[in-house]
Amino acid sequence: MKIVSVVGTRPNFMKIAALVDELKKHKEIEHLLVHTGQHYDTGMSKFFFDDLRLPKPDINLEVGSGSHDEQKAKITQKLKKVLGKEKPDLVIVVGDVNSTVAGAEAAKELGIKVAHVEAGLRSFDNTMPEEINRIETDKIGDFLFTTEESGNKNLLNEGIGKDRIFFVGNVMIDTLLKHKERASESKVLEKLDVEKHNYCALTLHRPSNVDKKEDFENILYILDKIQEKIKIVFSVHPRTKKSIEAFNFDDKIKNMKNLIMTEPLGYFDFLHIMANSKFILTDSGGIQEEATILYVPCITLRKNTERPVTVDQGTNLLVSVDKEKVVEKSFEIINNEIEVNDKIPELWDGKAAERIVKIILKRFKK
Numbered sequence: 001m002k003i004v005s006v007v008g009t010r011p012n013f014m015k016i017a018a019l020v021d022e023l024k025k026h027k028e029i030e031h032l033l034v035h036t037g038q039h040y041d042t043g044m045s046k047f048f049f050d051d052l053r054l055p056k057p058d059i060n061l062e063v064g065s066g067s068h069d070e071q072k073a074k075i076t077q078k079l080k081k082v083l084g085k086e087k088p089d090l091v092i093v094v095g096d097v098n099s100t101v102a103g104a105e106a107a108k109e110l111g112i113k114v115a116h117v118e119a120g121l122r123s124f125d126n127t128m129p130e131e132i133n134r135i136e137t138d139k140i141g142d143f144l145f146t147t148e149e150s151g152n153k154n155l156l157n158e159g160i161g162k163d164r165i166f167f168v169g170n171v172m173i174d175t176l177l178k179h180k181e182r183a184s185e186s187k188v189l190e191k192l193d194v195e196k197h198n199y200c201a202l203t204l205h206r207p208s209n210v211d212k213k214e215d216f217e218n219i220l221y222i223l224d225k226i227q228e229k230i231k232i233v234f235s236v237h238p239r240t241k242k243s244i245e246a247f248n249f250d251d252k253i254k255n256m257k258n259l260i261m262t263e264p265l266g267y268f269d270f271l272h273i274m275a276n277s278k279f280i281l282t283d284s285g286g287i288q289e290e291a292t293i294l295y296v297p298c299i300t301l302r303k304n305t306e307r308p309v310t311v312d313q314g315t316n317l318l319v320s321v322d323k324e325k326v327v328e329k330s331f332e333i334i335n336n337e338i339e340v341n342d343k344i345p346e347l348w349d350g351k352a353a354e355r356i357v358k359i360i361l362k363r364f365k366k
Helices: 010-023 042-051 068-088 100-111 129-140 149-157 172-181 186-192 213-227 238-246 252-255 268-274 283-294 321-334 351-364
Strands: 003-006 030-035 090-094 113-119 143-146 166-167 200-204 231-233 259-261 281-283 298-300 316-318
Touching: 003 042, 003 068, 003 100, 010 042, 010 113, 010 129, 010 172, 010 238, 010 259, 010 283, 010 351, 030 238, 042 268, 068 100, 090 100, 100 113, 100 129, 100 172, 100 268, 113 351, 143 149, 143 351, 149 166, 149 231, 166 351, 172 268, 172 283, 172 351, 186 200, 186 268, 200 238, 200 268, 213 252, 231 268, 259 316, 268 283, 281 283, 283 316, 298 321
Parallel strands: 003 030, 003 090, 090 113, 113 143, 143 166, 200 231, 200 281, 231 259, 281 298, 298 316
Antiparallel strands: none
16 A cells, blocks of 8 residues: 655654654555655754654655645645645644645545544644644544544544544654653753753744734743743744744843753754753643653643643643743742652553554555
8 A cells, every 4th residue: 555644844753753664664555755844944854854764755845934824725735736646545644733734635635545643632722723723634534543532532522433533642752762762862961051950941832922922021021030040941943033033032032141042953952851851841732742751840831732631641730821820830840849740641652653554554454
């Protein structure tokens, strides 16, 4: 059988890496990797391909930046040409970005079956573009591979049949467990002059946090208070960097002497930073999951999460974006006043990709 996998962003690369490794083991599968080019610069794309030893994409659509609708339309149009030529039996999409929903829609329009890896996650916040992408992708997916029990319940509540839902675990955790030891050899802490367990790791990129000046100022207040107590390592997303420049926040940030800003980091370096931090501040979904496996406290700078298992069983603290509450909770972690869960969610055991490929092969052999 022929399978085409579609990726476009850093989180996609981490999720697809485990599947690529597993698909290689099956000679009866011809696999093509298509990179949409949604993340296209070195920091957001090439470093991750190199670190994860992903093969060079068979096809790069090179769509680049653009609004949600523009980007999605470009990907769908270009991908339909590729799929029309290659005629795969199955298209695999991962996560919740524009490349995910565009990949699924392009396949469906050509009558090709779709597998959605990381299906069923819901924040119930329709102001998030990712939430719309998740819902639309799951509506048309033939194989909906879920990472946690909430995903199964959400899909059933939306009227999706049990025969399309498969609880398999988390491919992003497959990748983390595989590379954790290698990442421990990183020298990034020495380069940044920070001590293990004596700094906070920060990521920030959601439109709700960085696209409006008032919202971003709220985050800067939080960071200013925290950096008075502990160093913060801030891996800056291109979207966030643009907002810093647009809002003239450079001086405010320069005045924070313990805020260490870096360009987007490679997978190993950032994994090492997360694993050795005192705690993590983030608005990323995937980092909530990774923090849980690393047993590192994680404060999520959002009002909601589509990954409730990280709160129920993991290390995730859903505090909202109330600045005083976030600062208070951060100080409690710094002062060792918080104990986090040390449970591992069900099936987060490094074998999710193996389960996915087994299910696909079994279904297509029928």
